[in-house]
Amino acid sequence: GDSVTQMEGPVTLSEEAFLTINCTYTATGYPSLFWYVQYPGEGLQLLLKATKADDKGSNKGFEATYRKETTSFHLEKGSVQVSDSAVYFCALSDPPKGNEKLTFGTGTRLTIIP
Amino acid sequence: DSGVTQTPKHLITATGQRVTLRCSPRSGDLSVYWYQQSLDQGLQFLIQYYNGEERAKGNILERFSAQQFPDLHSELNLSSLELGDSALYFCASSTPSEGARETQYFGPGTRLLVL
Numbered sequence: 001g002d003s004v005t006q007m008e009g010p011v012t013l014s015e016e017a018f019l020t021i022n023c024t025y026t027a028t029g030y031p032s033l034f035w036y037v038q039y040p041g042e043g044l045q046l047l048l049k050a051t052k053a054d055d056k057g058s059n060k061g062f063e064a065t066y067r068k069e070t071t072s073f074h075l076e077k078g079s080v081q082v083s084d085s086a087v088y089f090c091a092l093s094d095p096p097k098g099n100e101k102l103t104f105g106t107g108t109r110l111t112i113i114p
Numbered sequence: 115d116s117g118v119t120q121t122p123k124h125l126i127t128a129t130g131q132r133v134t135l136r137c138s139p140r141s142g143d144l145s146v147y148w149y150q151q152s153l154d155q156g157l158q159f160l161i162q163y164y165n166g167e168e169r170a171k172g173n174i175l176e177r178f179s180a181q182q183f184p185d186l187h188s189e190l191n192l193s194s195l196e197l198g199d200s201a202l203y204f205c206a207s208s209t210p211s212e213g214a215r216e217t218q219y220f221g222p223g224t225r226l227l228v229l
Binding site: 034036042043044045046049089093100101102103104105106107 | 147157158170172204206208218220222
């Protein structure tokens with residue numbers, strides 16, 4: 001079945017550092033890929049998404065590119081802020097099979113220190 | 115604010131009891147999904163309803179059931195509760211159509227604690 005493998009956390013970085021959180025996937029179809037973020041004590045918020053190969057999703061300075069050849073969707077940000085501290089989830093859905101559920105990675109906890 | 119509402123925000127109950135979690139989707143969304151987030155299992159899909167009909171089932175226990183009403187709100191019923199059912203339960207909504215790649219928008223969750 002479909003699966004998402006995400007970089008193990010926790011990740012601790014200094015403010016203004018460069019961030020990469022790795023995400024790879026396995027899917028039998030042609031999935032859509034997502035990054036969701038969960039701030040402390042809150043629900044999941046969509047951060048960005050990409051629906052086809054070579055698409056780049058971007059939001060709030062975060063970017064991720066859908067790489068079909070490497071089945072990856074790594075999250076990057078050039079300069080992180082303390083407010084970026086949260087848990088980040090990579091996810092996929094494969095709707096053409098009528099299977100619209102999201103399959104999530106295990107989450108990566110990010111802490112940014114001033 | 116995603117537009118998805120969930121009640122209650124917190125629920126504390128005892129083993130063996132039954133609870134009902136409620137979700138109201140975003141205006142216009144026909145699909146509702148339920149997910150469970152626990153420390154040991156991560157985020158797991160439970161069940162999806164589309165316009166009142168069950169559409170997909172995931173790792174949902176037989177003690178759990180759900181339904182979607184004509185006004186499109188959904189309820190997740192958890193019965194014969196066990197300690198291991200303690201988790202954060204999320205509802206999400208979207209308006210999927212055949213072949214579409216719709217985004218799911220999540221509610222704030224209901225935190226269930228079974229004592």
